[in-house]
Amino acid sequence: MAVAFDPRSAAGSPVDFALVVHLDRRFDYLAAGDVIAIDARSRRFRVLYRRASKHNSFLLTERCNHYCLMCSQPPRNVEDGWIIDEIADCVDLIDPATTSLGLTGGEPLLDWRRLVAVLAKMRERLPQTAVHVLTNGRAFASEAVVAAWAEIRHPHLTAGIPIYAAVDHIHDYVVQSRGAFDETVLGVLRLKDRRQRVEVRIVLHAVTAPRLKQTCEWLARNLPFVDHVALMGTENTGFALANEKLLWIDPIDYADDLVSGVGVLKAAGVNVSIYNLPLCVLHPSVWGVAVQSISDWKNTYLPLCAGCCVRAQCAGFFSTGRTRMSRGVGPVTGLRPLSAPCRQY
Numbered sequence: 139m140a141v142a143f144d145p146r147s148a149a150g151s152p153v154d155f156a157l158v159v160h161l162d163r164r165f166d167y168l169a170a171g172d173v174i175a176i177d178a179r180s181r182r183f184r185v186l187y188r189r190a191s192k193h194n195s196f197l198l199t200e201r202c203n204h205y206c207l208m209c210s211q212p213p214r215n216v217e218d219g220w221i222i223d224e225i226a227d228c229v230d231l232i233d234p235a236t237t238s239l240g241l242t243g244g245e246p247l248l249d250w251r252r253l254v255a256v257l258a259k260m261r262e263r264l265p266q267t268a269v270h271v272l273t274n275g276r277a278f279a280s281e282a283v284v285a286a287w288a289e290i291r292h293p294h295l296t297a298g299i300p301i302y303a304a305v306d307h308i309h310d311y312v313v314q315s316r317g318a319f320d321e322t323v324l325g326v327l328r329l330k331d332r333r334q335r336v337e338v339r340i341v342l343h344a345v346t347a348p349r350l351k352q353t354c355e356w357l358a359r360n361l362p363f364v365d366h367v368a369l370m371g372t373e374n375t376g377f378a379l380a381n382e383k384l385l386w387i388d389p390i391d392y393a394d395d396l397v398s399g400v401g402v403l404k405a406a407g408v409n410v411s412i413y414n415l416p417l418c419v420l421h422p423s424v425w426g427v428a429v430q431s432i433s434d435w436k437n438t439y440l441p442l443c444a445g446c447c448v449r450a451q452c453a454g455f456f457s458t459g460r461t462r463m464s465r466g467v468g469p470v471t472g473l474r475p476l477s478a479p480c481r482q483y
């Protein structure tokens with residue numbers, strides 16, 4: 139099959155290709171090496187992978203055993219096992235020079251045997267690629283799952299696992315599932331016991347942010363051997379929108395706790411980053427760990443950002459859902475509102 143933008147330059151004749159698909163210029167963000175899935179009957183296609191993007195991510199399933207208050211991809215109990223077959227086929231077409239890939243859900247480990255098979259395929263074809271699996275981590279409470287995971291032996295495989303609070307009932311409340319905290323922590327311990335890479339993720343909202351300092355202290359004392367901790371602003375979409383009254387907190391109101399939390403983790407030797415929050419709502423002392431984490435296809439800035447001296451380093455905002463503005467948002471121009479000097483990069 140060939141894909142062409144210009145009908146006159148359709149590469150080859152029917153002898154060369156059984157099928158030639160012509161795309162109009164609306165899709166000129168696609169390029170050679172990208173992977174699309176075409177449904178010939180509906181004449182629609184989905185983009186599975188873009189070679190030039192640093193933010194390629196595959197959704198493995200919409201099913202989940204959690205029901206998180208702020209879930210950006212609300213789970214659905216549907217039969218979607220075909221997705222993992224499609225991803226397995228797609229792996230053969232991905233450029234081995236791809237720096238990173240994400241696997242997400244739903245809960246990717248609900249069908250852990252098939253996930254493990256896909257990851258083993260990635261180890262063969264994409265051994266240099268950082269593969270990041272977002273999971274609630276509960277499946278790793280099982281020795282059998284951890285053993286199969288460790289046996290994959292992909293050199294750059296990481297499990298990204300949320301622990302929303304150091305208090306079991308608060309974590310369980312956030313994920314709407316009793317017993318989640320105990321199984322998740324057990325899973326992290328079992329993974330690290332087998333020397334697997336683990337990132338702990340804390341999404342910050344009105345339930346988790348007020349306890350951020352204590353959560354970071356608990357992580358520093360009990361799980362200092364995890365490979366990375368990501369402190370993440372909330373994407374205000376999906377269930378986060380439905381629960382906005384419960385969850386909204388202005389990031390400027392937990393900016394000091396972020397400074398404390400980052401400090402505690404750094405002092406314990408833990409690699410820590412801040413995701414999804416614009417620099418102007420953060421204290422300059424933590425700008426060094428703030429990452430441009432929002433995927434390119436849903437990342438946006440405001441008109442006022444044009445005059446900001448840290449625009450090129452700033453994570454900006456989600457274009458998805460309904461972005462709530464912090465009262466701290468404003469261009470950094472030499473002197474910040476907090477009277478700290480503009481950071482030089």
Ligand code: SF4
Binds near residue numbers: 417447448453469
């Ligand atoms: S004004 Fe815009 S670019 Fe500047 S720090 Fe704030 S969000 Fe980022």
